Amino acid sequence: MLTCVAFVLSVNLAELPSLAAEVETEARALSAHTDITPALLSGLADFSADAERLSAGLRQAGVEQDLPCIFSGIAEDARERAAELRAADTGAEREAAFANLRVLLDDAALIAPMAAGAAADMAERR
Numbered sequence: 001m002l003t004c005v006a007f008v009l010s011v012n013l014a015e016l017p018s019l020a021a022e023v024e025t026e027a028r029a030l031s032a033h034t035d036i037t038p039a040l041l042s043g044l045a046d047f048s049a050d051a052e053r054l055s056a057g058l059r060q061a062g063v064e065q066d067l068p069c070i071f072s073g074i075a076e077d078a079r080e081r082a083a084e085l086r087a088a089d090t091g092a093e094r095e096a097a098f099a100n101l102r103v104l105l106d107d108a109a110l111i112a113p114m115a116a117g118a119a120a121d122m123a124e125r126r
Helices: 002-009 013-030 038-061 067-087 091-125
Strands: none
Touching: 013 038, 013 091, 038 067, 038 091, 067 091
């Protein structure tokens, strides 16, 4: 089972910059949502999966900075934010859930280019 998970998460070094750019693009697009919709929740699931793949790829590439841990945390936080949105029953709960989500997405959009740069640096060294 772990082999299957590792294969699914596997990203080669050359793909990491484009995956980081995809994570950034997804974060920016998701932050524009203002309503809890199936599209938003599905987008968050995709974003979480991509952030986890980025984390695994950075780790596999030997990036020693904190970036693999950061993107693993972003993936986990995205799942938590989706659960928070699904559980939001009142206007205040929805506002708080969206505020928490936007903080996460803003951080991801800012940090993703660093991951692309770290991957490019690793590729140059090899």
